[in-house]
Amino acid sequence: MSATVTAGTAGGVENTDAAPAAGSGEPAGPPGRRRRVGAWIGIGLVLLLVAGAGAVVSSANQWAQRGALDPDSAGPTGTRAIAQILRDHGVAVEVARDRDAARRALAPGGATLVLPDTPALSDDAVRALTDAADDVVLIEPRSRTLDQLLAGSAPAGFAPDGSVPPGCEVDAGLRAGAVEPGAVFAPGPGVVSCYPAGEGSGLLLQESDRGQIAAVDGRALFTNENLADDGNAALAVNLMGRHPLVVWYVPGLGDTDLTDADPSLGDLTPPWVSPVIALLLVAGIAAGIWRGRRFGPLVAERLPVTVRASETTEGRARLYARSGDPLHAADRLRIGALRRLAALLGLAATTAAPEIADAAAGRIGADRAAVRGLLIDDVPRSDAELLALTTRLRQLEDAVRAAVRPERSPR
Template sequence: MSGGGTEPVAGTAHPPVATATDAAPPRRRRVAAWISIGLALLVVGGIGGAVSAANQWAARDALDPDSYGPDGARALTQILRDHGVEVRVTRDRAAAAEALAAGSATLVLPDAPALSDEAVSALAGAADDVVLIEPRARTLDLLLPGSAPAGVAPEGTVGPGCGVEDARRAGALVPGGVFTAGADATACYPAGDGYGLLIQPAGQGRISAVDGHALFRNEHLAENGNAALAANLMGRHPLVVWYVPSIGDTDIADTDPSLGDLTPSWVSPVIVLLLIAGVAAGIWRGRRFGPLVAERLPVTVRASETTEGRARLYARARDPLHAADRLRIGALRRLAALLGLGPNAAAPEIADAAAGRAGLDRRVVRGILIDDIPRTDADLVALTTRLRDVEDAVRAAVRPGRSPR
């Protein structure tokens, strides 16, 4: 009794254990897949952050004093610091003005289209020396009256060609952009239609203009006398204030308003909300519930109905010849099968073989199977009867003893 009572219990307990064991691996695999995806995202994000941090210079502009890239100017700031000159990089106008007010300083000024003429003049007036490293027509006319851009110098090194000691110590170089000199400016490095360096006195100091893109970028600083000229122009005072302008530093009040300025304050949050709702709706309605399933058509049409429908169309079109062709094609196919002819047998070949096997007149059989043209419905009915007679005669000759259909 005990053995009989034990076996049902074991047999009853076994299926639930097997079911749980079978269901566990898929669940574990799903959890492991999500964990793997999360770890992969963390790894990719970490690598992207590291690459972005290691290449911050790539996002900076040309001649940026903190950029190590080929277009940056980090090498020049390092040379100045090695010579005991303090280089202070400022990225807003207020910080630059504050640094210039601390003492004797040189202002390195790139092109600043976002600043008004008054702001540029105020910055330049607060410095002892000013070095324009991206001279444009507006800046030249503002700080070196009468001077203007004059294109690009021809290839090849050019000597100083002037009495300025800083240029003579630097020696020959390839000027890049050149400028015409105003009445009060001293011009050096003559090339093409202008000069590669302009120096003009301003109060107790001076203002210099030179193409920094061609001379002071990291990739060109070691060429010819580029580094020496940069150090001579910028290292005359213990402090260099390198101003890096930005759009947010503008003081021009008559700028065109943005779309956000022209719309009410609630428009932007509503647009963001609509975008979020659209994305959520797309995810909601675009989800799939499972694999695609091929569904059979729910309607089955019998062959007899199809045949009757097609016959009614032929009758309505009053085209007995077309109906006769369909009847002849069926008769020829059946005769070819009875006579053992291949599927590619021609109609005349089938007609001749049928006439020969049944002992009928060849011309009559050809007329029934190929040549006769029915003009009326009565002719079509008569042709149908004759086709049946030919088939019955051939079947009787091929299979003697069997009654015709």
């Protein structure tokens, strides 16, 4: 049952329906089974999407690990293209990912060692690898390996943009033609230099006891994205294809003989840790959203009592009157008047009260001290003074409105 009670103006209370009628068809009780099942299905789909994203991230990490100068990588910075070209020319290419495998592959002889930067190997380990090879091609030369294998040679910056002719009588350079070297190197005594550019040369060559040692910027010339430019592919084949076997050494993270090389946190962390952390984070966020909100629309609650706004205002006025505090009531009146005056005068809502008072006085040509007293300083001591203040505030607003909008002012 429902009851409606309406009182007179003294109470002004209207009692609406206290509760919905029976059989009204409005939803009640907890969410249904279908809604709960749908929520779990949604969470499962989110977890599947996150797992897929984690797999993509893991694959990207593996791509990055097998990226630069890796003959098994088909990425832009990989070198699978030149490895395939060498095989097409009848040269076997064996990828060694640790120095023991590289030494075993070089042991029979007749092989070229392709050597990138090896910061985790000592000088003795690098020398042991290069001594077992007939030819050595440094595709990522650094100061240490240059000085060790090509005595007196050193990095000399980068070549200017543009292709450079060989500028030497070396067959590998003459057959390849012009290239854009990238990094250049200053040759040491007895070292032949080709592709002069900038402060150095793009190719260094020196005959060894078993063959030759070459140094060239493989990142600029031999990667998949650069191999088709100029004579890059021909230069790579001429340097690496002099023997029937190419042993391409790709140093791993743990392939080191340095006893004081402490692994970093990234070295110790398996590649699947980052995707799992991301998966757990997103799963936690999804669980927080699931437990922190209600599925479905909010239930509208019927209020048993509705009070008119005018009665609220009158009740507050009676409280002010009963407390005997005309100053507090005056402050509320002044705040409203200041807000309306600021709007009439085109001032910002954050304008200070003294500035509004001065602007109003200047607009209507009144005494500033009087207007400031009305809006700020005067303190009403009784209800009669409060009533007089109210009248004066209304007159001030009417005067400012008439000055600002004369066409709308009352006649």
